[in-house]
Amino acid sequence: MLEWISRFMSGRYGFDRLGQALAILSAICMIFAGLFGSKVMTAIAYIAAIWCIYRILSKKIVYRVNENRKFNELCAKTSAFMKRDRKTYRYFRCTRCKKTIKVPKGRGKIMIVCPHCRNEFIKKT
Ligand SMILES: [Zn+2]
Known part of the structure; x- marks a missing residue:
């Protein structure tokens, strides 16, 4: 068998x-x-x-x-x-390469530089 x-x-x-x-x-x-x-x-x-x-x-x-x-x-x-930590971080998508970028929360309006493609954009954290 x-x-x-x-x-x-x-x-x-x-x-x-x-x-x-x-x-x-x-x-x-x-x-x-x-x-x-x-x-x-x-x-x-x-x-x-x-x-x-x-x-x-x-x-x-x-x-x-x-x-x-x-x-x-x-x-x-x-x-x-x-598992994303939404209390201490905010998550944005790069406007150019669409990759997710993790940024500390509560810093006001900041310039974010994408670590993948060096694209810069301003977001409120
Ligand atoms: Zn990018």
Whole structure:
């Protein structure tokens, strides 16, 4: 049996962080669907479960690795955004290169020089 499973799974992608997230999403939606009888939740639970299984069994490993990398990048960006210190800093976008710049709060109107492209602009902190 184990040998059959390992032969079946060889060359297939398997489980990763996105797969984990999909499995958890599916389980949570299933619980909510059960509690509130929501058809939308049931649909999301099925879609997430099917997508998760599809990814595990997929042989297009390059695509799956890329999906997982994009998902990890999105997670990192989201967590960096959530961890922003809004009490002591203000965040501005450079008017030229659009990168985010962190500036201490409560300094009044100041000239900000972008550390990436040296663009200067005035903002109230
Ligand atoms: Zn800039």
